[in-house]
Amino acid sequence: MGYAQAARTAISVSGISYQLSAISIQLSAISYQLSAFSIQLMDHSVVRTAWPKAKACATVLF
Structure with a gap:
C-alpha cells in the first residue's frame, strides 16, 4: 500500500x-427536542389539573 493510498484511506475513515x-x-438534538416536548406536555397537564383546583380554592377564600 503506497503513501497516497494510505492517505486516501485515512481521509475516508x-x-x-x-x-x-x-x-x-x-x-x-432530537432527544433534546423530545425531552423538551415531554416537559411541555407535562406542564400542560399540570396546569390543566391544577388550575380548576386553584380556582376552587380562590373561590372559597374570597
Missing part, C-alpha cells in the same frame, strides 16, 4: 467518523 459524529449530534 476520518470522513466516516465525522459523519458519525454529525449523526450523533443530530440524534442528541
Whole structure:
C-alpha cells in the first residue's frame, strides 16, 4: 500500500467518523427536542389539573 493510498484511506475513515459524529449530534438534538416536548406536555397537564383546583380554592377564600 503506497503513501497516497494510505492517505486516501485515512481521509475516508476520518470522513466516516465525522459523519458519525454529525449523526450523533443530530440524534442528541432530537432527544433534546423530545425531552423538551415531554416537559411541555407535562406542564400542560399540570396546569390543566391544577388550575380548576386553584380556582376552587380562590373561590372559597374570597
